[in-house]
Amino acid sequence: MDFILNLWVELGAWAQGLLNSWGVPEWGVNLISDIVGALILLIIAVMAVIIFTPMERKVIARMQDRPGPNRVWPYGLLQALADAIKMLTKEDIVPRNSDRALHMLAPLIVAIPAFLVFAVLPWGPQVIGKDLNVGVLFIVAVGSIHVLAVVIAGWGSNNKFGLLSTFRAVNQLLAYEIPMVLCILTVVLFAKTMSTVGIVEAQTVPYFVVTPVAGMIFLICALAEANRSPVDLLEADSEMVAGYMVEYSGMKFAMFFIAEYVNIFAVAILTSTLFLGGYKFFGLEAVAPILTPVIVFVKAVFVVFCMLWFRATFPRMRFDHLVGFAWKFLVPLALVNLLLGALVVKLTDNVWGQAGFMLLSNIILIAITGILVNRIARQLREAPAIKRIAAVER
């Protein structure tokens, strides 16, 4: 019975024992299990593309009251496979004015950070690539390589749309990284560890309930970092065609496509790990450890669904508003929230006490922020036109 319950861990131990009995030396066993684990993670990440492409198209279609893809058997669910075959057999066009080396390099780089994040995302207490003691820091560090790929792609294409997109990428991705890191910091403050498994274990109460402000800010920043509508200004189709990907075709474009969906999946799992309790679900993880990956996956799908919902609901933001929103609203709010967290953690050692106080202070913070924003907005609305423009400009 124990075997069934702890299938994932037992399976790994069994495979390692088998290799040992064949007379493979210790380092060989480690190397082989590392390679197999890496391949499994890679396949899971690639599966994200096959699952989330049809999901996105179907969900968005339903929200816009149309059927969506329904030709590829069954119900259009294999659309992603059809797309993959098409991408593989498409001609690769390299513009003659482009910087060929950079143009080639960008699709190679873009997929790497997206996949790398999966190494530290937990699927269960022991079902994880590697439980680093600096897990979240690793995620933050690896995640910012993405900017580099976007800049190289936009610059190397020698295309005006691509260059505009590069300009935007530098601004948007950098601006939204700060509040994101501050929110992760708030979580680390409560969990007192940077390991992802440690953070999940520390969540007797999911951190989204403990500090909704950090959760909301993190979700917004995750949208911006994963480059999703309504904050997908890097590739805003209606303004810049496809931004930095405009000169890419065939498999090179597919690499950007894969990276985007893998990014979404990673961000969704990260959100569920940091804020929604990861592989925990009201004690179910203790009763049936075999279900932990399913719990994580369901939570991730829920987060992705929310992202699609945002996409279907909100119009795209203007760029100066977007960047201003990060610097002038999210960063100060995240800073205040961090200090509140520090105060609450000093105030009491009890987990429930901390959760209660933090939730209370967060509700007060939301109320104060709402009143302040409302007042400033009213002042601007009633001010004379010339002053209004000056205020917006500041």
Add this chain to the structure above:
Amino acid sequence: MTLLSDYNFIGVYIVVVVIFPFIALGLAWLLRPKKPNPTKTDTYECGLQTIGDTWVQFRAQYFIYALVFVVFDIEAVFLFPWAVAYDQLTLWALVEAILFLGILTVGLLYAWRKGALRWQ
């Protein structure tokens, strides 16, 4: 277990992840047709001929943005150990963190008032 051996898996994973795009692009290289012509390899600009040089200089304003970003990113890196060890620290650590954040917030406000955060 030493700290370094923790990263064995990360090393192997990086190799696998770096190989993956090469395999994907290599497969496409085998399967795809290759018939370039001058119209195809033109710079795409919605059908118009592109005019002028694309590789312009970045505006100096990006420098200020980057500066603000670096300041805050380093601040976050400094605060991560603070957050992990927070339980073992005295109340003074909280005061210090508030001072640290305060100085940075003043910096942000300064940049804001100076118009560095304005996009034009």
